[in-house]
Amino acid sequence: MKHLCKALCCLLAAILFVLPLHVSARAADSGAKLLAITYDDGPGPYTDYLLDELAARGVKATFFVAGYNAAAYPETLKRIVDEGHQLANHTYNHSNLNTLSSASITTEINSVQSLITAAGGGDPAYIRPPYGNANTTVKAAAPAPLIYWSVDPEDWKYRNRDTVCRNIVNGSYDGAIILVHDIHKTSVYGSLDAIDELLDAGYEFVTVEELLLRRGVTPEAGVMYYDAKNRGVNLSAEQISPEYYDESKLTEHWGYDAMRLCLEQGYLQYGKDGAWLPNHYVTRGEFAMALGKFCGVFSSYHSPLGNPFSDVDAGDERAPYILWINDSGLMCGYDGHFRPDDRITREEIATVLARYLLTTGRVAQTDGTSLALYRDRRFISDWAREGVATCTDCGILQGGATGFFPKDNLTRAQAATILQRLSQY
Numbered sequence: 001m002k003h004l005c006k007a008l009c010c011l012l013a014a015i016l017f018v019l020p021l022h023v024s025a026r027a028a029d030s031g032a033k034l035l036a037i038t039y040d041d042g043p044g045p046y047t048d049y050l051l052d053e054l055a056a057r058g059v060k061a062t063f064f065v066a067g068y069n070a071a072a073y074p075e076t077l078k079r080i081v082d083e084g085h086q087l088a089n090h091t092y093n094h095s096n097l098n099t100l101s102s103a104s105i106t107t108e109i110n111s112v113q114s115l116i117t118a119a120g121g122g123d124p125a126y127i128r129p130p131y132g133n134a135n136t137t138v139k140a141a142a143p144a145p146l147i148y149w150s151v152d153p154e155d156w157k158y159r160n161r162d163t164v165c166r167n168i169v170n171g172s173y174d175g176a177i178i179l180v181h182d183i184h185k186t187s188v189y190g191s192l193d194a195i196d197e198l199l200d201a202g203y204e205f206v207t208v209e210e211l212l213l214r215r216g217v218t219p220e221a222g223v224m225y226y227d228a229k230n231r232g233v234n235l236s237a238e239q240i241s242p243e244y245y246d247e248s249k250l251t252e253h254w255g256y257d258a259m260r261l262c263l264e265q266g267y268l269q270y271g272k273d274g275a276w277l278p279n280h281y282v283t284r285g286e287f288a289m290a291l292g293k294f295c296g297v298f299s300s301y302h303s304p305l306g307n308p309f310s311d312v313d314a315g316d317e318r319a320p321y322i323l324w325i326n327d328s329g330l331m332c333g334y335d336g337h338f339r340p341d342d343r344i345t346r347e348e349i350a351t352v353l354a355r356y357l358l359t360t361g362r363v364a365q366t367d368g369t370s371l372a373l374y375r376d377r378r379f380i381s382d383w384a385r386e387g388v389a390t391c392t393d394c395g396i397l398q399g400g401a402t403g404f405f406p407k408d409n410l411t412r413a414q415a416a417t418i419l420q421r422l423s424q425y
């Protein structure tokens with residue numbers, strides 16, 4: 001029996017070890033995971049510090065400078081070019097170009113181009129229209145490729161280093177273009193924290209120009225590029241999302257069997273019009289409901305303790321399962337909040353699964369030594385270390401060769417696969 005368990009564990013480990021690495025198809029250029037981080041609206045008082053820190057990490061970035069700031073920092077512009085970064089154009093006055101005439105658009109662009117040229121930068125330099133606004137007049141007037149973004153941490157809104165870092169790390173995917181503003185101190189620090197985590201996760205940071213080049217995109221003037229997936233162009237906002245999946249190809253999805261099982265059993269819910277949404281990220285509330293249904297909890301579940309969460313509505317179909325998972329001690333809230341719509345992280349799931357496996361007597365207490373496997377172990381939260389070690393020991397949820405990626409999110413297909421394995425455990 002013991003040998004059988006061990007063999008089963010090895011099998012599960014073998015299956016799940018590769019799971020996180022197959023989430024999205026990697027492009028074929030040497031298998032690298034590429035990111036382009038872009039800094040807008042500067043330079044500013046923190047840009048030189050940022051350049052020092054990027055150099056220390058060997059990271060290349062792209063700076064979309066605003067003319068009114070660029071004119072005040074000619075030496076910083078030169079540093080940007082000399083140190084191998086890409087210097088790019090964010091217009092002189094940060095105007096909404098959609099409201100301007102073609103001649104005024106050209107003036108906005110050319111007045112920054114002369115500063116870029118003086119600093120030794122590209123001519124014509126890539127352009128990011130302020131607010132991402134580029135109507136057909138703007139596109140026709142643009143002498144260079146237009147660069148949008150795919151990861152927006154809203155750093156201008158959250159002036160908090162940790163929030164900026166988390167939003168960048170959670171949103172990043174291979175081929176993404178990240179938007180940050182180096183005029184805010186919290187953005188500079190938060191983005192550097194995120195860069196450290198993403199470097200540990202195996203990403204390479206390149207300029208936008210190199211990102212497009214290495215992904216086989218030949219950038220054209222007046223065309224908007226969002227990222228380097230799907231050749232980067234002319235896709236709807238929904239289609240450029242990492243959560244997008246073409247539902248006509250569900251049977252080709254790696255998680256098809258597990259998704260079908262979980263949808264048929266009702267652990268996971270169908271989306272609008274019966275969509276499977278295999279690449280959509282799982283929220284905390286959705287996972288609580290999935291595990292609750294998996295464990296046979298009824299929708300009529302009534303908490304003996306009442307509802308302690310101000311953000312969980314009694315009428316919410318997830319509510320009984322959220323209350324059950326809290327009552328059972330498997331997954332708790334924070335200061336009266338459950339945050340049901342937040343994406344669940346890998347370390348959160350590991351903690352819940354470990355508690356479930358322990359309380360049902362399926363696994364023994366971990367000695368924690370398996371954490372030494374992970375290069376990114378210092379990023380695993382203290383409260384999650386035991387859970388990650390337990391899940392690693394039994395192979396139900398493991399990391400890859402480069403780390404556990406504790407703050408990454410899980411897709412519905414990944415969650416379905418975990419439940420499928422759990423049902424066989």
Ligand code: NI
Nearest residue numbers: 040041130131
């Ligand atoms: Ni801007």
